[in-house]
Amino acid sequence: MSSILIIDDTNKYWELCTRFMPEHTFLPPARNFREAEAALSRSRDVELVLLDVHFDIPEEQLLPEDKTDLLAKGDRNRALERLRRAQGLHILDRLRRSHPDLPVIVMTSRDDLPLEADAERLNAEDYTYLLDDEYLDARSLRLQVEGILARRTRPPAEDEPFYWGQSSRMLALRRRLSILARGRLPIILLGDTGTGKSLLAREFIHARSQRSGPFVAVDLSTLPHELMAAHLFGVVKGAYTGATASRDGVLARAHGGTLFLDEIGNLALDLQKQLLVVLQDGRYSPVGSVDERVVDIKLVVATNENLATMVSTGRFREDLYMRLNPATAITLPPLRDRGEDFGSLLDTFVARVAREPYNRDLVLQYATQRGLQAPADGSPMPIAIARALPARLDPRRLHLLLHPSSFKALREFDWPGNFRQLEMFLSNLITLTLVELVDQADVVEPGDPAQASRPDVIPILPRVVRDLLRPMEIPRAGANPEAAAAAQDGSLRMPVVVKPGESLNAVSCDVERQYMEQMYEKYAGDLGRMAEALLGDAGGGRKVQLRMNQLGIKLRKLKRRKADS
Ligand SMILES: Nc1ncnc2c1ncn2[C@@H]1O[C@H](COP(=O)(O)OP(=O)(O)OP(=O)(O)O)[C@@H](O)[C@H]1O
Ligand SMILES: [Mg+2]
Incomplete structure (x- = not known):
């Protein structure tokens, strides 16, 4: 009830x-x-x-x-x-x-x-x-x-390989995909790089498809055009010089199972027609043969291109597009749009990354040094990310303690590489922090009061988070191209316009004003992040705004310009 x-x-x-x-x-x-x-x-x-x-x-x-x-x-x-x-x-x-x-x-x-x-x-x-x-x-x-x-x-199991979170939007997506996975129609997965398309195809769709055949994945962006046909459809001996033996293609290998064509936008136009025939009639011919083979596959395709646009510009066949079942295409949200469950998302990914072999050994080493209790059965030490000091010492669990400003910076970061980038970031964070602590233990006298009282808590310095995030920032499209070129080494090079004959004070205000405008563009109008970069204090957004006012910058105008671009 x-x-x-x-x-x-x-x-x-x-x-x-x-x-x-x-x-x-x-x-x-x-x-x-x-x-x-x-x-x-x-x-x-x-x-x-x-x-x-x-x-x-x-x-x-x-x-x-x-x-x-x-x-x-x-x-x-x-x-x-x-x-x-x-x-x-x-x-x-x-x-x-x-x-x-x-x-x-x-x-x-x-x-x-x-x-x-x-x-x-x-x-x-x-x-x-x-x-x-x-x-x-x-x-x-x-x-x-x-x-x-x-x-x-029945919430999604914690250990499902794809992290869904608890938002109603993601749960709705999961339910929809479970239904599509069981059906016979193709599935289109859309989403930016690193949003989990490949992972979903393998671990979720195929696993739930109740098909007894194998899962076969092909990344079409890495296949040279001239090899694509043979790779997909197979080839018979003597079809071309070099075809010294008959070979099955991925289609034959995926028979009875799931074929995942990644980066489908790269499929050559002549092969698009052949794939259409496979979808329509379940038939194809290997390269160099007129014999038809019958095949039964569930097709899953992925792309981060806009297929509909490709259709309108003639780069993708409309009939194939329609046959791929675009009405049910699943779009995976980028990491920056997962703010509502960012906290538990971080927790899940920290636990995952800490299980990677190298990190896992480091965690164990740290735990042993500090007298914590690693699980007796050899399973990895549980590790979580916390924003506040956990009330009581629990010697069976580690906590990475994140400063609130770092948490905010992470949640508001753009994450152009999405979950792949988050995994790398967290792996770096764990490795760098733990290596230092483990090495320190050799030189620091045991009994350092700060360490000894809470060995289960590892504070993460905001500086470490900042230093790891900064090199990953990619200026957004529309930003000054010169600034983009210069971002490689962390410096910002920008053209500055000053009027001749002005006083030094007027010139420096001019420079500062233009610098602020560039920063505003670089951080997409986020005053908190600007304050973090300019003052080292994410809470100083108000100060930045005041200074911009003093310099005569009209925020409203900048916003409008951003919206227009
Ligand atoms: N929701 C998620 N839950 C758990 N791990 C995820 C999730 N999304 C992505 N990942 C992880 O991020 C990495 C990239 O995922 P994946 O390769 O599936 O992305 P993709 O969308 O196929 O990217 P690309 O377009 O570059 O091929 C993988 O290590 C994957 O395990
Ligand atoms: Mg992929």
Whole structure:
């Protein structure tokens, strides 16, 4: 039995649900956002929210509270009506701030279909179209409710190779991919480099596909064009000089299993046609042969290019693209967009990286030196990353203690190489820190009070984090190219324009102003990171802003320029 909150200005859905789902407790409906917040803070065991979209409620109850801008232009009543028609989405936004992981089912009916702009946002949520037919509506709601509650009681196992986290968006992605994995249709994986496409294909999709054949992966970006056909389809003896024996291609090897074509955008146009035939008829011919072979594969493709654009510019066949099932393409978010579960994400990755053989030995060495208790069965020493000193000494677990400014810097870092880069960063961090401590133990007298009191805690100096992050920064597109060239050695070289005949003071202000503008661009307008770089204090954003004001820099103008570029 689960506790469910309905947010709706009428009793309609509450009556429907209590009648058709008597096994759950439905709290009295909340009529607006304020009532919903109150209900959620009263009943902390609410597991699910059902949210209507259209709210016919008085103006003062409508979100946003400050409607001055919205109502300033045009017809006031029409503006209010628009707000009422999409009020559920405003409520959803607010709920996501205070309850980022609470499952919400958005209910829309024919009369209040979401606007196109909202559709993408809704995609990350569970939502259901209702038809104003009691039985059908009750059935589709029930399906959704049961699905979500089942998911909630079975969170992804901690040791799943792909880290999903707990955000509703990632859980929805996982559920969708589990369904696609079992089907026969191809799957497209999209996402920037290092977001886990290859890992997912191998460890998740193939593992769940219930196919008995092998998993075979090919990276098409590393195959020379002239070898591609033979590599994929195989070759018969004598097909060309050098083909001294018949050889199977990856297609034959993947028979009965999964074929993962990485960087599919690199597939030569003539081979795209042949792959299409494989998908359509399950047939192909090896190079140099007219005999047809039959093959049964589940195809997974990945790319960080925009395939639709490639289609429009003629670099990718439209028929193949359509056959790859673009409607269900899965886009993996970059690391910088995983802020909501960044804390547990760091923890998981630290534990993983610490298990790598070299780090694992170092951790053990450190633990033994400091009298901690490594697991007796030889398994790796548990290690976590903490932002505050854990209350009590636990000699069976290590904590890397991260300064809050370092945590913030990590969370706000751009991570252009995503999880691959995070793994490297953490591996460096563990190795560098532990090597130093292990070596120190040979020279420092045992009994150093600072060390001896909490050997389970390893403080990480903010400087170490900064020094490891800095070389990984890549200036964003649109930034000054000269600055980009100079970033290699850490220095920033920039053209500065000064007016002849100006006083030294005016010239230095000029230089500083232009420097600040460059920094603003480099850090994408993040004053905290600018302060960290300029003053060594991430909390000094306000100071930076004041100085920019003094120099006559208009932040609003810079923002607009950034948006335009
Ligand atoms: N969500 C995740 N959970 C755990 N590990 C991850 C995750 N995403 C990526 N990784 C790790 O990051 C590294 C890069 O992942 P992977 O090779 O799958 O990325 P990719 O998207 O295929 O990148 P590319 O486009 O460069 O091929 C791997 O070591 C992988 O284990
Ligand atoms: Mg890959």
